[in-house]
Amino acid sequence: xxxxxxxxxxxxxxxxxxxxxxxxxxxxxxxxxxxxxxxxxxxxxxxxxxxxxxxxxxxxxxxxxxxxxxxxxxxxxxxxxxxxxxxxxxxxxxxxxxxxxxxxxxxxxxxxxxxxxxxxxxxxxxxxxxxxxxxxxxxxxxxxxxxxxxxxxxxxxxxxxxxxxxxxxxxxxxxxxxxxxxxxxxxxxxxxxxxxxxxxxxxxxxxxxxxxxxxxxxxxxxxxxxxxxxxxxxxxxxxxxxxxxxxxxxxxxxxxxxxxxxxxxxxxxxxxxxxxxxxxxxxxxxxxxxxxxxxxxxxxxxxxxxxxxxxxxxxxxxxxxxxxxxxxxxxxxxxxxxxxxxxxxxxxxxxxxxxxxxxxxxxxxxxxxxxxxxxxxxxxxxxxxxxxxxxxxxxxxxxxxxxxxxxxxxxxxxxxxxxxxxxxxxxxxxxxxxxxxxxxxxxxxxxxxxxxxxxxxxxxxxxxxxxxxxxxxxxxxxxxxxxxxxxxxxx
Numbered sequence: 327x328x329x330x331x332x333x334x335x336x337x338x339x340x341x342x343x344x345x346x347x348x349x350x351x352x353x354x355x356x357x358x359x360x361x362x363x364x365x366x367x368x369x370x371x372x373x374x375x376x377x378x379x380x381x382x383x384x385x386x387x388x389x390x391x392x393x394x395x396x397x398x399x400x401x402x403x404x405x406x407x408x409x410x411x412x413x414x415x416x417x418x419x420x421x422x423x424x425x426x427x428x429x430x431x432x433x434x435x436x437x438x439x440x441x442x443x444x445x446x447x448x449x450x451x452x453x454x455x456x457x458x459x460x461x462x463x464x465x466x467x468x469x470x471x472x473x474x475x476x477x478x479x480x481x482x483x484x485x486x487x488x489x490x491x492x493x494x495x496x497x498x499x500x501x502x503x504x505x506x507x508x509x510x511x512x513x514x515x516x517x518x519x520x521x522x523x524x525x526x527x528x529x530x531x532x533x534x535x536x537x538x539x540x541x542x543x544x545x546x547x548x549x550x551x552x553x554x555x556x557x558x559x560x561x562x563x564x565x566x567x568x569x570x571x572x573x574x575x576x577x578x579x580x581x582x583x584x585x586x587x588x589x590x591x592x593x594x595x596x597x598x599x600x601x602x603x604x605x606x607x608x609x610x611x612x613x614x615x616x617x618x619x620x621x622x623x624x625x626x627x628x629x630x631x632x633x634x635x636x637x638x639x640x641x642x643x644x645x646x647x648x649x650x651x652x653x654x655x656x657x658x659x660x661x662x663x664x665x666x667x668x669x670x671x672x673x674x675x676x677x678x679x680x681x682x683x684x685x686x687x688x689x690x691x692x693x694x695x696x697x698x699x700x701x702x703x704x705x706x707x708x709x710x711x712x713x714x715x716x717x718x719x720x721x722x723x724x725x726x727x728x729x730x731x732x733x734x735x736x737x738x739x740x741x742x743x744x745x746x747x748x749x750x751x752x753x754x755x756x757x758x759x760x761x762x763x764x765x766x767x768x769x770x771x772x773x774x775x776x777x778x779x780x781x782x783x784x785x786x787x788x789x790x791x792x793x794x795x796x797x798x799x800x801x802x803x804x805x806x807x808x809x810x811x812x813x814x815x816x817x
Contacts, residue, residue: 362403387436565647569646573782591625761801
C-alpha cells in the first residue's frame with residue numbers, strides 16, 4: 327500500500343502542476359481549480375481501492391493510465407470553466423487528444439512488459455468512462471442535455487448492477503466494445519472542438535449514442551442469459567472469516583491423506599509429483615509466463631514457481647483465498663489477482679493452467695474458447711477434467727453442491743478443444759490415483775470429525791465426507807474418469 331500511496335501522491339502533484347499551467351495559460355478560476363482537485367481526489371480514491379481489491383502492484387502501463395486520468399481531470403477543470411466564460415477550446419483539445427491517444431499505449435505497454443492485469447483492464451475502463459462523461463458535459467451547451475446519456479451510460483449500468491447482481495458478473499473481452507468506446511471519445515472530442523457544422527455534429531453524436539445502446543444492450547442480454555450460472559458459481563460464505571475457518575478446520579486432516587511429501591497446500595486430488603509432471607509436460611520452465619485460473623490458495627502454483635522458476639499469475643474469484651495465497655507465497659515471486667473466470671485475463675501468457683476446476687463450469691466450450699484466445703500460437707493449456715455423462719437426478723440429490731458438478735463425455739470435450747483451436751499433445755488417465763486420494767480424504771475428515779465440526783459445524787463435515795466418498799466410489803466404478811491434458815494453440 328505504501329507504493330500505491332506514493333504513486334497517488336505523485337499523480338496528485340502532477341495534477342496540481344497541470345492546473346497551475348492551465349491557470350497561467352487560460353486564467354483558470356477558483357471554480358476550475360475546485361473541480362480539477364475534486365476529480366483528482368475521486369480518481370485517487372478509486373485507484374487505491376482498485377489496487378487493494380485486485381491485490382495489485384502498480385506497473386508501467388498503470389502509470390500511463392493514471393496519466394490519462396490526470397489529463398481528464400484537467401479537461402474537467404476546463405469544461406467547468408466553459409460554463410463561466412468563453413470555452414478554452416484549444417486547451418481542452420490539447421489535453422483530450424493525448425488522453426485518447428494514450429488509451430492505445432497503455433495496453434501495448436502492458437503486453438510488451440508482460441504486466442497485463444485485471445486491475446489494469448478495470449482501471450483503463452474507468453478512465454475511459456470518466457473521460458466520456460467529462461466530454462459529454464462539455465458538449466451540453468452546444469448540443470443539448472441529451473448528450474449526457476453518452477457519458478452516463480456506463481455509470482447507469484454500474485448503478486443497475488447494485489440492484490441486479492447478475493449485471494456485476496464479468497464480461498468476456500469483445501473487440502467491438504473497444505471500437506465503440508474509441509469512436510465515442512473521438513466524436514465527443516470533435517464536438518467539443520467544433521470542427522463540423524452543428525447538424526453534422528449532432529447526427530454523429532446520435533450515432534454514437536445508438537452504438538453505445540447496442541453495445542451495452544448486447545452485454546446485458548449476454549449477462550441475462552448466464553444469470554443462473556452466475557448464481558451457481560458464486561461460493562456462499564467465502565468471506566475472509568469463513569475461509570480462515572475452513573483452513574483451520576482442515577489443517578490436520580488434509581496432509582495425512584497424501585503420501586509423504588505430496589501435500590503442498592492443494593485443494594484437490596492431485597499430488598505434488600503429479601502437479602510438477604504436468605507442468606513439465608506443458609513446457610513450464612525458467613522465464614515461462616504462466617496464468618493459473620481458479621488458483622484458490624495456490625498450493626500447486628507456488629510449488630511450480632519454486633521448482634521451475636516461471637513467471638506466475640494466479641487468479642481466483644475469492645478475495646479471501648487470494649489473501650491466503652499471497653501470505654503463503656512470501657518471496658516466491660508469485661502474483662495474484664482477484665477476479666471471476668470467465669473472462670480469462672488478457673496478457674502475454676505462454677501457458678494457462680486449470681487444475682481440478684473445469685468441473686464447475688457448465689458451459690465448457692465458452693471457457694475453452696477464451697483460454698484459446700488468450701494464448702499465442704504454440705501456447706499451451708494444461709488442465710485436469712472429470713470425464714463422464716451428466717449427473718442423473720438421483721446423483722445430483724446425493725452430491726453436496728451438485729450445482730458445481732458438471733462432468734463431460736470425452737468425445738464432447740475433444741470436440742470442444744478442436745473447435746476452439748486447441749490440439750491435444752498429451753493426455754493421461756489419473757482415475758486410480760485420484761480415487762485413492764478421495765477415499766483417503768474421506769477417512770481423514772471422518773477421523774478428525776470433532777476438530778472439523780468445532781470450526782465448521784456438523785452439516786459441513788457431513789458434506790465433506792459424503793462428497794469425497796462419492797468421488798471415490800464413482801472413480802472406482804468408472805462412473806467418472808479423471809484425465810490430465812496438455813493442449814497446444816494451433817496457428
